[in-house]
Amino acid sequence: KAGVTQTPRYLIKTRGQQVTLSCSPISGHRSVSWYQQTPGQGLQFLFEYFSETQRNKGNFPGRFSGRQFSNSRSEMNVSTLELGDSALYLCASSTRLEYQETQYFGPGTRLLVL
């Protein structure tokens, strides 16, 4: 079974631009969660989508948004990029059928904001 895939793997943007990242979950997984990983803050939860609806949200500004499509693929958008948005963005998928089940992570998209 193919794992979680994320595209692109690397991105370079400038301040003020916007960016869209994509995540394809494991086949059969309908829940997709997004995390931001930085050296200073570690891994922080951004939000979770299930059945095309946002179910949980972390403590990030409204510049960070996402959506999920009917095939469970998810996109994350960051508008008006800031230098501090430079990070590794990870998505994780699960079935959301089991109690406190494991999340499976993709390789991440590394975003550099100049």
Added chain:
Amino acid sequence: GDSVTQMEGPVTLSEEAFLTINCTYTATGYPSLFWYVQYPGEGLQLLLKATKADDKGSNKGFEATYRKETTSFHLEKGSVQVSDSAVYFCALTVDNYGQNFVFGPGTRLSVLP
């Protein structure tokens, strides 16, 4: 709120040495506990998990026991290899469906030949 604390790294060991990475947690509910590993340039991979008190998770020679009385989930391995060099994250979730994981800061392990 929920939180995970891990021992500060980096940890540098010689091959075949014994490894312990400490992890303690605070949680509002009854969490499931996880150890994830991140190899250079890659995403996180599940190493092991435990869902209730006194459960022992194990995988690839790594072990961790869910200790509710001490709110701990320490990772151990009897004999590390160079290929174990990576960053190790302790994590928990209290959500019913585990969607909001709380991670520790990570501990970087370097194993020297």
